[in-house]
Amino acid sequence: MQMSESQILDGIRSGNRKYFAKLLSICEDDPAKANHLISNLEKHTAHLIGITGSPGVGKSSIINAILDKSDDKRLGIIAIDPSSPFTGGALLGDRIRMQSHATSKNFFIRSFASRGTVGGLSPSIFEACDAFETFGVDSVFIETVGVGQSDVEIANVADTVIVLLSPDGGDEIQMMKAGLMEIADIFVINKSDNPLSKGLFSKLKNILEMSKKDIPIFLTNSITGDGIDNLIKTLEKRFSLMLENGSLAEKRKKRVVKHAQAILRKKIDRIFETINADRLNIEEIEKEAIRKICNKL
Ligand SMILES: Nc1nc2c(ncn2[C@@H]2O[C@H](COP(=O)(O)OP(=O)(O)O)[C@@H](O)[C@H]2O)c(=O)[nH]1
Ligand SMILES: [Mg+2]
Known part of the structure; x- marks a missing residue:
């Protein structure tokens, strides 16, 4: 549907999701136009939270678990999907997984194609976060693809970076190699139901102590929700502190x-x-x- 600039601006100001969805599409298709529209809207600072970690560690699941416990919040979710090299289209996996929340009034979920951007994240991700701030959400969760440069680049976009690990694979070694250690504000070891998770916790704790890094580590189970309350509280405290100091x-x-x-x-x-x-x-x-x-x- 054709929408004029002033229709979009008025629609967003009145809190209409349809017009906000249009702005998010413009972010992807025409970032310059999106920036122009955003500059005409009032922004409310939201906590921009990047969630990174290898495919399969549970990034989408942990966002779901957080949504389950956030009925009182307005939240944005940006999933950066891997592009298919043949069609350039976004895969639908994450969108489908988060569908149980997709119709909720207070959650706004959007997939963005990474479109094989060379040397980092697509600028659209910056614009999309800015757009969410015009729509008055409390936090925006950005799920990275989990491979390559965009995962390190998330530190340029987000206020807080959560590096997610799971005891399934040789993740801790991979993480050190990929430079994720440098960008982590919070470590989360997911799949705490796996008995190997405690070993991974001690290993990571040792690595952090040796490198004199004071970064909190959490254990979570994204299926049962164990450890999620604690993580949410920590995120809220961190954001208040960052605003204050x-x-x-x-x-x-x-x-x-x-x-x-x-x-x-x-x-x-x-x-x-x-x-x-x-x-x-x-x-x-x-x-x-x-x-x-x-x-x-
Ligand atoms: N046992 C267990 N499985 C989990 C947990 N969190 C996620 N999973 C499973 O791990 C798989 C990958 O999760 P997903 O969220 O898609 O990972 P992503 O690729 O990082 O987004 C799925 O089959 C989930 O059901 C957890 O805490 N415990
Ligand atoms: Mg995912």
């Missing part, structure tokens, strides 16, 4: 720079796609790219 404002300043960088990076990537390399060497390609970039800016 100014660290949130600091993070948000850096975030704006990263957002601008993501937008520019995407533009540059597009310019490189237009360069015909038939008759050009590397130096000429660079010159051609710089010329095109300067013309565009």
Whole structure:
């Protein structure tokens, strides 16, 4: 349906989900337009929470478990789906899994295709978080794909990064390799029903002590909800503290720079796609790219 700019703005101001859904679509299709619309709306600071960890550790399940205990909250959920290399379309798995909550009045769930963005997260994720802040949610949970660069990049988008581990695999080694250790604000060992989870807890505790990192570790069971209350409380306390001590404002300043960088990076990537390399060497390609970039800016 065709919606005018002022219809979308008025619709969002009056709390109409339909218009908010439209804004989220615009975030994905036309980030510049989305930024323009967002700049005309009032923003309410929400806690932006990234959840990262290998596929299968329980990222979607833990968000579900949190939703189960959050009837009194307005929450946004962004699932960054892996793109199919053949069609570019988003897979529907996460959307389906969270469907039991999808019709709830206070939860807003959205999948975004990662579209194989080179060198990090799609700028749309920044815009989508900003959009959620115009719609007055308390928190936004961002589930990463669980592989590669976007998982580390989530630290540029989120106020708090939860690194999720499970005792199923050799996760702790993988995590160290992938640099997830550096970005974790909170560690959660999920699948606490697995007897190996206690061993993983001690191992991680040792690693953190040796590297002098004071990062909390939680044990959860996303199926039964064990440990979830504790995690929710910790997230709330952390957000209040960040608001109070100014660290949130600091993070948000850096975030704006990263957002601008993501937008520019995407533009540059597009310019490189237009360069015909038939008759050009590397130096000429660079010159051609710089010329095109300067013309565009
Ligand atoms: N036993 C057990 N299984 C879990 C737990 N949390 C998630 N799972 C299962 O682990 C599988 C992967 O979960 P999912 O949330 O899709 O992981 P994601 O890929 O990280 O989003 C699913 O079959 C879940 O039912 C848990 O705490 N205990
Ligand atoms: Mg998932």
